Amino acid sequence: MNKKDLIGTDPKIAQTLEKELNRQRSGIELIASENFVSQAVMKALGSIGTNKYSEGYPNRRYYGGCEFVDEIENLAIERAKKLFNVDHANVQPYSGSPANLAVYYALLKPGDTVLGAKLSFGGHMTHGLKVNFSGSLYNAVNYTSDKNGYLDFDEIRSLAKEHKPKLIIAGYTAYPRIIDWQKFREISDEVGAFFLADISHIAGLIIGEQHPSPTRIADVTMTTSHKTLRGPRGAMILSNGKVSNSNKPVELSKENIPTLIDRAIIPGLQGGPHNHTTAAIAVALQEAMQPEFKDYAKQVVLNAKALAKSLTAEGLELVTGGTDNHLMLVDLTSTGVTGKEAETALGEAEIFVNKNTVPYDKRKPTDPSGIRLGTPALTTRGLKEDDMEIIGQLIAKVINNAKDSSIKEQVKKQVKELTDNYPLYPDLTYL
Numbered sequence: 001m002n003k004k005d006l007i008g009t010d011p012k013i014a015q016t017l018e019k020e021l022n023r024q025r026s027g028i029e030l031i032a033s034e035n036f037v038s039q040a041v042m043k044a045l046g047s048i049g050t051n052k053y054s055e056g057y058p059n060r061r062y063y064g065g066c067e068f069v070d071e072i073e074n075l076a077i078e079r080a081k082k083l084f085n086v087d088h089a090n091v092q093p094y095s096g097s098p099a100n101l102a103v104y105y106a107l108l109k110p111g112d113t114v115l116g117a118k119l120s121f122g123g124h125m126t127h128g129l130k131v132n133f134s135g136s137l138y139n140a141v142n143y144t145s146d147k148n149g150y151l152d153f154d155e156i157r158s159l160a161k162e163h164k165p166k167l168i169i170a171g172y173t174a175y176p177r178i179i180d181w182q183k184f185r186e187i188s189d190e191v192g193a194f195f196l197a198d199i200s201h202i203a204g205l206i207i208g209e210q211h212p213s214p215t216r217i218a219d220v221t222m223t224t225s226h227k228t229l230r231g232p233r234g235a236m237i238l239s240n241g242k243v244s245n246s247n248k249p250v251e252l253s254k255e256n257i258p259t260l261i262d263r264a265i266i267p268g269l270q271g272g273p274h275n276h277t278t279a280a281i282a283v284a285l286q287e288a289m290q291p292e293f294k295d296y297a298k299q300v301v302l303n304a305k306a307l308a309k310s311l312t313a314e315g316l317e318l319v320t321g322g323t324d325n326h327l328m329l330v331d332l333t334s335t336g337v338t339g340k341e342a343e344t345a346l347g348e349a350e351i352f353v354n355k356n357t358v359p360y361d362k363r364k365p366t367d368p369s370g371i372r373l374g375t376p377a378l379t380t381r382g383l384k385e386d387d388m389e390i391i392g393q394l395i396a397k398v399i400n401n402a403k404d405s406s407i408k409e410q411v412k413k414q415v416k417e418l419t420d421n422y423p424l425y426p427d428l429t430y431l
């Protein structure tokens with residue numbers, strides 16, 4: 001055993017990582033926000049980029065020795081600009097929540113009004129949840145959906161007219177349908193609001209041309225890099241306009257958004273960029289530029305549709321009746337099993353999902369009426385529509401027998417047989 005290896009230095013962490021690796025290998029991963037990065041992305045993420053301080057931006061740093069991290073960050077920026085068709089990309093946000101905080105910090109003053117989706121209707125904490133910064137430092141107003149779970153633009157427009165928000169947010173963690181960005185643009189213009197598109201869940205689908213892009217419609221687009229985009233945990237803020245090279249104050253205008261965003265990240269909110277993450281984001285963007293990535297994005301949606309069809313054939317109810325993207329919400333109300341019970345029972349069979357509220361849920365978010373399922377991770381492993389049909393049947397079997405340990409054991413064996421056909425990181429070990 002080499003003392004300098006992970007296993008030599010910290011056997012407890014090495015052994016636990018090995019257990020996590022085996023969990024990822026043997027299970028069916030249906031958490032809609034998760035994915036499996038390539039070993040190239042992992043190599044960049046585990047690199048010496050972590051050793052370097054580089055506060056500032058390429059060619060404008062507060063530390064010496066930044067020529068190579070400048071190259072890395074410039075590559076990430078140029079690739080992001082090309083892939084998302086924007087004038088400016090800030091690739092430094094540590095993750096999605098701090099990135100949204102930076103957008104607020106750039107464009108708003110505390111107390112200003114924001115309009116975003118209610119968390120229990122598929123929004124995100126940073127879109128105006130009362131116990132989040134977005135709902136406590138700002139005057140947050142939330143929109144919901146129609147009774148079938150679709151965005152209700154009449155409600156959104158009427159709330160916008162009544163409350164005159166300075167920022168309107170579109171983008172969801174649990175919305176299974178295509179988002180009409182143009183309608184949000186029109187409403188934002190009617191009330192003089194900035195428009196933020198949070199594409200964290202669907203960035204990979206946008207690059208793969210499976211969902212329309214908001215990047216030339218919204219004023220600011222934010223995405224995390226680790227969901228359908230299949231990169232490391234991080235985020236990017238995309239905008240159009242120009243960056244001022246001086247340190248002089250700039251006025252709050254659309255043209256100045258890139259400058260305002262850069263200044264909100266540093267010195268506003270963050271210190272040194274995580275250069276190892278920036279390198280891994282650059283690698284993920286390089287992968288997303290390859291023609292195979294379009295095939296991947298297309299397959300994610302085909303798989304989601306196939307899973308939705310299988311679940312429906314098994315008698316389970318889906319919010320909006322199906323999906324246009326990578327995820328679906330199962331409303332379990334008629335099954336007598338709660339979302340929490342389903343998450344636990346499926347987990348025992350090594351099918352990993354998360355409990356989720358459904359629109360107009362009568363239960364509380366900690367034990368809601370639904371579960372959320374998504375196909376980005378399984379599609380990366382190579383699973384196709386036939387597998388999705390089987391997985392839909394296995395899910396229904398567990399939900400219909402949530403308290404039956406022998407059924408869950410049987411399903412767990414079937415899950416292992418299925419995932420064994422799709423090796424995950426076959427050469428990787430932490431031991």
Ligand code: DSN
Nearest residue numbers: 032033096124173174
């Ligand atoms: N936690 C993420 C998700 O699961 O959708 C959102 O940030």
